[in-house]
Amino acid sequence: MESIYGLTKNDLSLFLASHGRSKNLAVIIYETLYKKKSKQILSTETWNLLRNNYSFDLPVISVSSKANDGTYKFLIEFVDGKKVETVLIPFHKRYTICLSSQVGCAMKCSFCYTGTMGLTRHLKTSEIIGQYMVVKKFLETEIATAALIPNIVFMGQGEPLHNFDEVQKALEILLDSEGAALGPRQITLSTAGYLPGLKKFNLMPNINLALSLHSPFNQTRKDLIPITGQYPIEEIFSALDKVKLMKRQFITYEYLLIAEVNDGLKDADELQNLLGKRKSIINIIPFNPFPGSTYKRPTEESVENFKAMLVERKLRTMVRLTKGTEILAACGQLIS
């Protein structure tokens, strides 16, 4: 049976209308599912209609682990037994949920643990929403913090733009003010530069976009992110330049820093050429090693040096603190 969590409010209205019910019930159903309360109560008849047509099951947390810094990593299992990892990251008084969009990933980036497993399958909208629902429930019941709605990043397993339609629908549900009611600025989608999806990015609801850049040079970037061979940097940027940005909205450029690979003066100069004239924020992520990886993590000093070079070149730059490393919950360490 199809999951109720895969339906947008509009899908639900159409379903209700096709069964001779008022479309307005969709709002009440949405509030009941996502806000857990509604001014109106649904009749048993309506519940039965829904239950006879849709599954209300959520995926289950099969394993959870906690790092010293408060990061939780969950192994979440779907009905077919396939599992993905979802991470809950504390940040000041807020929480960020890092969602997966695929089981495995087809991008095969050379620095990424998830990439070593290949793509098993895309996730359905309901499975993306399911991760959010179970982790949010965990947050409310196990951590019970004052934190209201968590932020969302699509930075778990998978390339979200390679699973465009299901991700797009999940975003619509997350942003629905009568549903999960997240704000557009609370959601960030990160892409390896999958051009067919990037070209359609304006069809997504308005959210933040991050590009995993990692090198301003095609040759080096291709060694790191093989799809650069098909989708070179120039083409990625011509698509990025067409992305509609709101006032004070920037595109984030993730820059995985690897010792002796992309941490030199020429890299800083070329980043300035590429990003100096664009609305950008650079997010340096020091490489997180994993079993079998050959790249070297840069020293803290060289991370600071590289940051200083970028700042000197008038580029807005931050260093992303690595969270959850001892439980392999950090970027690119997710594997089932």
Ligand code: SAH
């Ligand atoms: N496919 C998407 C989202 C998943 S990866 C993308 O490529 O953006 C989320 C971020 O973690 C990306 O910036 C990715 O490059 C980074 N990452 C992957 N492996 C890593 C590793 N071993 N150390 C640090 N960051 C890594």
